[in-house]
Amino acid sequence: MFHHKKIVPNIFQKLNRFNSSIAPKLPQNDFIPEKYSGLSLEEMAHIRRTRLNPALTTYYQSPIAFNQGYKQWLFDINGKRYLDMFGGICTVSVGHSHPKITEALEKQIRKLGHVSNVYFHPKIHEYAYRLTEKFPGDLKVVYFVNSGSEANDLAVLMARAYSKNFDIITLKNCYHGMTYQTMSLTSNASYKYAVPQAPGVHHVMNPDVYRGCWGGAHCRDSPIQTSRNCSCSLTNCEAKDKYVNEVLDVFKYSIKPGTLAAFFAESIQGVGGVIQFPKGYIKKVYDIVKENGGVFISDEVQSGFGRTGEHFWGFEAHDIQPDIVTMAKGIGNGFPLAAVVTRPEIAQALTSSMHFNTFGGNPLACTVGLAVLDIIEEEKLQENCSKVGTYLLKELEKLKRKYRTIGDVRGKGLLVGVELVNNDDISSPLNNDKFSKIWESCRNLSLIFGRGGLKGNVLRIKPPMCVTKEDIDYTINVLDTVLEQTENS
Known part of the structure; x- marks a missing residue:
């Protein structure tokens, strides 16, 4: 095991948090992840910097280290639960660790x-x-x-x-x-x-x-x-x-x-x-x-x-x-x-x-x-993609009418993109700092999105195909909360 000092500890500090009384609540889940006992986040960060491909992209200012997955859920090494709306870059189709x-x-x-x-x-x-x-x-x-x-x-x-x-x-x-x-x-x-x-x-x-x-x-x-x-x-x-x-x-x-x-x-x-x-x-x-x-x-x-x-x-x-x-x-x-x-x-x-x-x-x-x-x-997952995905798109469209930051909502089934712009201006993609603030805030509320597009200003929503209407409601509530704070700040 490694015994070096913490490296750049500031990157692991907690980011901005929402008032717990107004933060959306994660849907119920009874799965209990195994207790983690491996490398610390700091030790992994050191290895990543010194021994792994330096071109690797690492999501988020404070990286997440995942330990376990179950259906549409991911658990980090501290046991925190996240709703995975990216599916390992559109890869987890039927759910994490399907039995x-x-x-x-x-x-x-x-x-x-x-x-x-x-x-x-x-x-x-x-x-x-x-x-x-x-x-x-x-x-x-x-x-x-x-x-x-x-x-x-x-x-x-x-x-x-x-x-x-x-x-x-x-x-x-x-x-x-x-x-x-x-x-x-x-x-x-x-x-x-x-x-x-x-x-x-x-x-x-x-x-x-x-x-x-x-x-x-x-x-x-x-x-x-x-x-x-x-x-x-x-x-x-x-x-x-x-x-x-x-x-x-x-x-x-x-x-x-x-x-x-x-x-x-x-x-x-x-x-x-x-x-x-x-x-x-x-x-x-x-x-x-x-x-x-x-x-x-x-x-x-x-x-x-x-x-x-x-x-x-x-x-x-x-x-x-x-x-x-x-x-x-x-x-x-x-x-x-x-x-x-x-x-x-x-x-x-x-x-x-x-x-x-x-x-x-x-x-x-x-x-x-x-x-x-x-x-x-x-499990009729294709049918679930149609039903739940269409519901997601229509709920996102409601947010688009509410927030000028959302320029476009598009996709079919559970292959969805939300393009973020400056004040509903199609010619002005949301810059990286503003996009990252929204992205990081969603992460802090246990919601994982991808990002893409030529300017990196598109939320990529491609979850495991087993997500439920309750998961979509949580996703919409988080985005609503985050965008309201962002546009009013």
């Missing part, structure tokens, strides 16, 4: 922890069948990998091998990973290193109906619309056509028509701030991709597995069937598991050489994946 996953994993690891996929083992075959049955049409071949970045990297190789073309289009503001190649797909300077980017990637205008050039109050497939006026009607989104023209321009100036390898898009942009596209945009782009020899790749890393409520996969809301689908995060409820699903003829393109992944599809990962599918179905 069915724990039991299945323990049973499997006692039997067989790992063999290479050059051998047969039952779990990879069971899971491959169950997972691909969730897809429409001939999307029936799966490659198992370990992370979303790895899945997207493989999808690039697959698209180029199949199409025999090289150029790929992605949207500005997107995030597809941090490997060398997926960093090039990503279009956000915060995730770019000053090194030559992988060639052949073109970024087109992001069809953002809140901050973009076109779109407004009739454009999103969401229970909540932006308050920005537009000329679109309820039945015809003119904005989508203008954004589509920006895609067509690429074939005038950058890519020879007919030589596209792939178009890459998230169904709803996650890291970029939960950005939703105009209705009909993806469907029109899909047709352009086909006309130019490419495949359409749908990144479902954050929007898959029922999180949007209405559909199991985000792409279904766009009325398309992609050629390749990538997925991670919620697929394993936090276990390192990811996948690429495609059509048989596209999968066949990778047989021209050897393709191998040591850990992808190992018995433990597939056991967890199967349990996650079971839980989503048995």
